[in-house]
Amino acid sequence: MAELRSWRHRRAPGEPIGAATRESYYGLPVIHGPHWHWPIVFYFLLGGLAGGSAVLAAAARLLGGRSARPVVRAGRYLAFLAVLPGPLLLIVDLGRPERFHHMLRVIKLRSPMSLGVWGLIAFSLSAFLNALRQAVDDGFFGRSNRLVRGFQQLPDRALAIASTVPAFFLAGYTGVLLGATAVPLWARNALLLGPLFLCSALSSAAATLSLLLARRSQNDRAEQALAQVEFLALTGEVALLEAVHRKSGPVIGRPLRHGAEGRAFAGARATTATALALHGLALLLPRRWRQRLELPASILALAGAFLLRATMVFGGHRSADDPAATFALTRSDE
């Protein structure tokens, strides 16, 4: 029974009931933190990967022509495979998993989680259709039977274009979801988290596709395009990480500076910045040198995306448990 409400563990260990916590109730948290753990970190990561892959596959399908076919194929399959565990991870995380379908009772425009459920369904459907179309083209179901001819009626370009809206939504809504809470770290950065998660989604998807395609070709035009997307998305990511760091300030930003979350955040900033620098350097070098720089850059970009999600999810716990952070967010203006 002692474990039922072990609130004692929620006070920052070693912190005296002194200066920072004097204006609180014995340093106890003002708000209740989220219960989200690793399943949600991986859901955020895979959701971003899926959304980013779908966007890249769509762009490659629309503009890429024949030489971008590998990107379209890998992107469509990756989008579908990455989103598959999503619903499972979310259901596992519920207090009552057998009631997951209660999410489908309502649509609430002001609840990012409600919108997110419907967005996830829309994306899953579109990713499935895109992957199915790709599989038909790749001859997975044979070449000329009635089923294949039927599936080939699916409008290829229209599917690609239609997938971009739910793809961007899936990659970005999680940031809005975190921002629409009372957790100081998330609330203070509400306007930045969506764009940050989007940038990270696109850079990690481009990185994964580059790694998947790296062995089979000699850094052709399509791969250069992927590298360029990664470079641009990483630029946004590095800038937004800096913006989050500054906007959080000394009190609310405490989880970004101290402890395991602080190290993870520093790691996220370091890996994304290094990945960006490597990509920048690769652009200046002759073509045959590029791949050697772009491979480690892609691995670093993926690591950065993972560290960012872990920092934000677990940093939220730390932030919610810090009464000084809540008061910094809600102090009266006078």
Place this chain on the structure above:
Amino acid sequence: MSSTVPVGRTRARPGAFGFLTDTTLCIGCKACEVACKQWNQLPMDDFGFTGMSYDNTGDLGATTWRHVAFIERISDREGRRPTTLAPFQSNWLMLSDVCKHCVHAGCMEACPTGAIIRTEFDTVVIQQDICNGCGYCVPACPFGVPALSPFDGKAHKCTLCYDRLKDGLEPACAKACPTDAIQFGPVHALMDRARARVSELRAQGVEARIYGDQALGGTGGIGGLNAFFILTAPPEVYNLPAKPELPQRRVLPAFLTTALAALALGIATLFSFRRVGRMQHG
């Protein structure tokens, strides 16, 4: 609190019911906690000593819907031990904390299943047959009220004794309170009473204020609290946020910046792929 701030303004509906918890009358007997536990058949909490105060409850939770905080003001805000006492006040502050039943409730707007509803009494209730324990209401509450129960995995909080209200009874905590520190009734009538009480206390030299109107507590789109309080110290002393904000106010702006970022990244992606196909033909 400056005197120009309009005191006691709330957006509560005319028919709304709620609590006025007057901390100047609270003697810290915890009868409300016990009555709540008994009526709502709530399981026991961690049976231990906090080691910090006489309060061994700690905070509100899934199995604690009333929590009496014992605040011993050992030092003032500058860290000095006070040598004089305010009239009619000891150095003890008692606050029976409870769900605020916000006029615009963050938990209710966050709930993706529609399990959290507003009743005919304008109170906020979690329907236990609908809740699937997603836990989004928990961090969406600016006051730290709802919590997930380890017993059944669902979110729980004060229902303002919905079942008792249905039968024309007042909530168990208000019924049990021996000093009438917890008063139940129509919100607007309670607000009038609170305003009179605050001016009475101020005439006696007590630095009293209402927590839960649109100037303090019920701020930032929350529109007021149907369960509100009379405090004699800054809200932070009671672990209450002075100017909380309805978290869902940030949803639309955040979606807008995210959409802008999506537009920019979409253009960047198309820009990056623009020459891939062209090389094919040329």
